Amino acid sequence: MKDWDRHNRIAEFVRNRRKKSDLTQIALADMTGVGIRFVRDLEQGKPNLMTDKINQILLFFGHTLTPTPISNETRRNLGK
Template identity: 85%
Template sequence: MQEWNRNSEIAEFVRNRRKKSNLTQIELADVTGVGVRFVRELEQGKPNLMTDKINQILLFFGHTLTPTPISDETRRNLGE
């Protein structure tokens, strides 16, 4: 089982944007149409979340999940 990573880029992005927007987790859940539990798990870095729900939140902030190229070094270190 993968460990949760509170410092993942998506978790930090959502948490920081929510706070800059002066929203609570409950308010973000209400305005984006996802559950409060989902917002909490996303901000806590749960590794297995539904991408469509992540995009619901990211779209609120004007972003979306997209494939991003990674370096050869990162690719070599994926199995560690």
């Protein structure tokens, strides 16, 4: 099982945007319609979360998940 990564880009984005918006995790959960546990897991970098719920939160901040190209070096290092 993949380790949790609190410093992954989505976790950091959501955590930073939430704090800049002066919202608690509970308030963000209420405003986006997801559970508080989901917000906590997302901000802590849980590796296997539902993309539709991630998008619910990202849409609140005016963003969405999109495919992003990766470098050949990153591709070589996948699964290590």
